[in-house]
Amino acid sequence: MKTILRTAAFCLFFLLSSLGFSQTNRNSTALLQINCPACIGQKATVNTMDLISMNEVKLVESRLDSMGRCTLEVPVSGPLLAFILLGESTVPGQDSVYHLYLEPDQDLTLTIQGTPTFQGQLGVANQYLYESSRITRLVNDQANKLVDTFRNLTAQEQQKIQDAFGTEFKPFHRTISEDTRISQKAKEMLIQDGEFYVQERGLNFLDRSPEKLEQEGTYEASLFFQTIPVKPEWLAMNMYNYGALLNKRVKFDLDLAIYYALKKEGKEKNTDTLAILMEKAILENTRTAPIREYLLAINIKRMLREFGATPTITQLFDRFKNLYPDSRYTATLDREFDKYQGLGEGKEAKDFIATYPDGKEFRLSDLKGKVVYLDTWATWCGPCIGEFPASKKMIEHFKENPEVVFLFVSIDTNLEKWKAYLKSGKAPKGIHVNQNTETQAPGTALYTLYRMSGIPHYIVIDQAGKIKVNKAPGLLMRNRTLCWMVC
Structure with a gap:
């Protein structure tokens, strides 16, 4: 009798499990x-x-x-x-x-x-999402137009722009919040997705002067940990604008806070210390614990892209895998490490051929013995052109240092347009060459050799022809790297 009951119970359990499994699949x-x-x-x-x-x-x-x-x-x-x-x-x-x-x-x-x-x-929610995308494009166009001019405005003019930036979303979000046809979850998603986009783009209009950053630099990175939005549900939803905001805040408010704290003690040249202290700060903060796994993952990715697969960055990844053995982010980080194994700090810079405006051949190896700042750009690339004023200031800073060479590699396919831009005088001073990606043999293009995912892309190479930084992420960090090497 007990055997029959056990068999019946097992069958009932199996049936219920199967039904539950089918429901999950459905x-x-x-x-x-x-x-x-x-x-x-x-x-x-x-x-x-x-x-x-x-x-x-x-x-x-x-x-x-x-x-x-x-x-x-x-x-x-x-x-x-x-x-x-x-x-x-x-x-x-x-x-x-x-x-x-x-x-x-x-x-x-x-x-x-x-x-x-x-x-x-889900029709109503998606109709709102379509309209939100339209407003996003308007705000994006506005932000792109301001990139070149914002730094030259008065403090009062800058504040006026900051106050007005992204206000196009406000009446739209009010309409969403009053619509009874969509769920509260969908309302929050639509509103916060737009708000996160405005916050992420708005970071470009904050005061990021070295003086201000140095004043705010602390190992605790209080500004970062006290103010970032902690929304793990939006990570689970793959909300791009939330991820982009966290990525930029890690760069602006965590990395630079700890870097300038190190600088106060004269330790800013130690990239290993910077990476370890960033990990430590993330692990110790309790407010951001719900998104800690993601913050650690993007910290590893950023350090990997800036400094390559160094032993310290590899150790960070090993600790991450031990802490989160089933992390959804591990597979992507594995692929990132595979890409950068040969492009890390201390690896031999990959040589390439390009042409000067007069048609003569150029090789990167010709510059061995100099610190090379390499800027990959194109005349059609708005963000590339937008960085030129800042690049000119950096060139001015190092103009008395013969050890530093500024190399600008255009990937324009329209060579006449590239030459005309150089003649206009708008480009920074330095060595200008072109590598037409359409005519390059497979595997020889600069874009491919250095695993570029877009331009502008900045690389710093030392006097021995070794990579110091591949894909240096921002002007302050590029300037920082050059100072580490020659200042």
Whole structure:
């Protein structure tokens, strides 16, 4: 009798477990329908963002049928921010990109005939998300226009811009908060996503002078830990704007705070100490414990990209894996380490060939014996041009030092446009060469050799031809690196 009862109990347990498992599977997808008569035969790809690499990750793809329709079952384990790319290009922005808010077991229909419309259980929230994307583009254009002029404005003018920046979102967010058709969770997502974007872009308009940073520099990095938003649910949702804000705050308010604290004691040249102290500060702070795993992961990524796969950075990663053996961020960090194994501090700089404006050949190895500051740019790159005024100040600072050479490598394919820009006098003084990426043999392009993910990209190489920093992230840090070497 006991055997029969045990068998029955086991069968009941198995049945309930199976039902529970089936329910989990059923709820792990969101149904997305696309209706675009003008997109017949085109590819439809749903991606989300990897918040460590800040690159897109493919979730599912299909092709629109002869009527311009397709249905995709998107794997989701909880609320998720994603985007759909319609077209053959793998580069967002080259075709049609629409941001998406998805939830398990919820349906959504996107119809593209003129202005895109969203319908279904998540239709209202996604219609708001579409409008939010439009406002984001306006704010982004405004921010880009201010980059070149903001530093030259009076303090009163700067304050006026800071107060007005991003206010386009306010009436829109008020409308969202009053809409009873969407859940409270969706409202918070829509409002905070916009607010995080404004905060992240607004960091470009704060006073980041070395004098102010040195005054605020402490090992506790109080400004960072007391003011960053702690929202682990938005990390789980893959909210790009939240991840971008945390990344920039780690750079501006954590890294520089500890760097200037070290500088007060004359220890700022020790990059290993900086990396270890940043890890220590993150581990010891209790307020940010809910997002500690992410902060440690992006600290490792930033140190890896700035200093390469040094023994100290490798040790940071080993400790991270011991602390979080099942971390969702480990796989991305593994891939990042694979990329930078040969590009870390002390590794031989990879030689490349380029051409001077007069057509003569240039080789990086020709500059061995000098400290080389390498700026990769193009005439079509707004952020590259936007950095030139700051680069000119750095060149002026080192003009009496013959050990330092400033090398500007253009990747323009239109050589006449590049030469015309140089003749205009707008470019900083230094050595100017061009490497046309369209004519380079496979594996020989500067862009490929140094694992560039975009431009501008800055590299510092020492007198022995060894990499000091690959992808130096900001003017203060690039200036800092040069001073470590020759000041």
